[in-house]
Amino acid sequence: MALDVRNLKISLSSGEMIVNDVSFEISHGQMLSLVGGSGAGKTTVCRAVMGLLSDNYIIEGSINFGVRDLRKLNKKQLSGVYGKEICFIMQNPMTAFNPSIRIGKQLERSYLRHHLKAEKKETRKKYETILNGLGLDDTERILKNYPFELSGGMLQRIMIAAAIIQEPKLLVADEATTAIDACNRMELMQQMKKLCGQGMSVLFVTHDLKAASVSDWIMIMNHGRVVETGQTDMVMNSPRNEFTKELVSACELRRDAYDRTK
Numbered sequence: 001m002a003l004d005v006r007n008l009k010i011s012l013s014s015g016e017m018i019v020n021d022v023s024f025e026i027s028h029g030q031m032l033s034l035v036g037g038s039g040a041g042k043t044t045v046c047r048a049v050m051g052l053l054s055d056n057y058i059i060e061g062s063i064n065f066g067v068r069d070l071r072k073l074n075k076k077q078l079s080g081v082y083g084k085e086i087c088f089i090m091q092n093p094m095t096a097f098n099p100s101i102r103i104g105k106q107l108e109r110s111y112l113r114h115h116l117k118a119e120k121k122e123t124r125k126k127y128e129t130i131l132n133g134l135g136l137d138d139t140e141r142i143l144k145n146y147p148f149e150l151s152g153g154m155l156q157r158i159m160i161a162a163a164i165i166q167e168p169k170l171l172v173a174d175e176a177t178t179a180i181d182a183c184n185r186m187e188l189m190q191q192m193k194k195l196c197g198q199g200m201s202v203l204f205v206t207h208d209l210k211a212a213s214v215s216d217w218i219m220i221m222n223h224g225r226v227v228e229t230g231q232t233d234m235v236m237n238s239p240r241n242e243f244t245k246e247l248v249s250a251c252e253l254r255r256d257a258y259d260r261t262k
């Protein structure tokens with residue numbers, strides 16, 4: 001198993017429970033979509049997996065990556081895991097970059113941190129190829145730009161590039177495609193699925209059940225709890241939980257409205 005999260009409970013020191021007994025697993029080369037409404041606890045689950053929650057949060061349960069419980073590793077051990085074996089695409093691309101450093105420089109640094117012997121020129125070429133594959137053509141300009149000079153959708157693709165260049169074993173993508181238009185979003189999802197075929201596992205967080213439809217498994221969260229988990233076809237075609245049924249019919253309504261406009 002690539003990722004095995006068991007009985008994850010996350011609360012605030014005030015006692016408020018944010019994530020309530022969440023368990024799930026992702027096999028090697030599989031994609032699990034975590035779907036739910038706003039405030040369901042999706043980002044908090046991702047941040048727990050990434051070891052990013054501060055001491056203000058009380059965490060219980062285990063987060064196993066392969067045979068290692070990430071919650072038990074020390075800082076030095078974790079620094080070899082995060083950013084290399086496990087990469088994170090954050091929900092808000094605008095806050096993911098340093099506003100005062102050109103994109104190219106930031107990408108270069110993030111790659112060279114884990115590839116000490118890599119050549120700068122080679123690294124740039126690698127990025128250019130990946131960015132082209134993600135639908136960004138004007139890479140020479142983009143790499144010279146500062147983050148504020150680029151759109152949200154461009155920054156999301158750049159974040160995806162910064163993650164996949166590492167060839168991680170696990171990619172945690174929190175609303176990684178929300179700023180990208182619907183046509184390109186489905187294409188990007190297909191590309192991520194292709195990477196799964198090469199052995200990468202993905203935890204993909206989204207509001208959009210349609211985007212989730214390319215994944216192998218879907219897990220639905222509501223108010224901090226998992227209300228349904230199943231293989232994608234089962235969840236999409238025969239949802240059991242009332243909240244899931246609402247999500248599926250909202251997705252169908254949108255599709256019907258789209259079909260009527262054609």
Ligand SMILES: Nc1ncnc2c1ncn2[C@@H]1O[C@H](COP(=O)(O)OP(=O)(O)OP(=O)(O)O)[C@@H](O)[C@H]1O
Nearest residue numbers: 012018036037038039040041042043044045056091
């Ligand atoms: N430090 C905090 N202090 C207070 N409330 C918090 C804190 N961190 C998280 N929460 C609350 O926990 C809940 C879950 O937040 P989270 O960001 O995980 O939701 P989400 O499912 O990712 O939502 P969205 O789809 O809007 O991104 C929210 O109600 C949020 O306000």
Ligand SMILES: [Mg+2]
Nearest residue numbers: 042043044091
């Ligand atoms: Mg979120």
